[in-house]
Ligand SMILES: Nc1nc2c(c(=O)[nH]1)N[C@H]1C(S)=C(S)[C@@H](COP(=O)(O)O)O[C@H]1N2
């Protein structure tokens with residue numbers, strides 16, 4: 001094997017290693033309302049929503065700046081009732097946030113509503129200015145007010161809105 005060929009082989013291997021480190025995966029989120037068609041949100045849809053930044057402590061107590069959009073704004077895009085429309089039967093509605101590993105977490109619409117529980121939940125796309133890595137991204141929930149980050153769902157894929165039976 002000549003030196004030139006070896007050099008290009010090493011370069012090819014390095015390029016492969018780099019692309020495995022930082023997979024370019026577009027952030028896609030499917031939101032399924034109680035009735036009606038599912039909504040698929042992609043990067044350009046997230047870009048149109050109000051952008052939020054929060055500082056929150058991770059599992060190890062280290063502070064990070066997460067950037068993304070409010071979960072409530074995502075749900076409003078999908079037509080869930082909010083404000084004065086969130087009353088009566090809708091008070092039993094909840095959102096199931098599901099990840100690619102099957103992990104699921106529930107939030108009631110009332111706890112997320114700015115006029116009711118006003119719990120801040122962010123659908124984050126980046127941490128400390130960097131896109132989220134494969135183990136937590138491309139989308140992750142951040143719930144700064146929670147004592148334990150058990151609802152900080154990593155690798156979020158789908159949100160299904162349902163009504164308690
Ligand atoms: N997809 C997914 N998200 C998840 C979990 C999980 O098992 N799968 N575990 C949760 C729990 S119990 C905790 S404490 C935090 C841990 O976050 P970390 O792995 O970034 O430290 O992630 C939460 N998000």
Ligand SMILES: [Mo]
Pocket residue numbers: 148149150
């Ligand atoms: Mo946990």
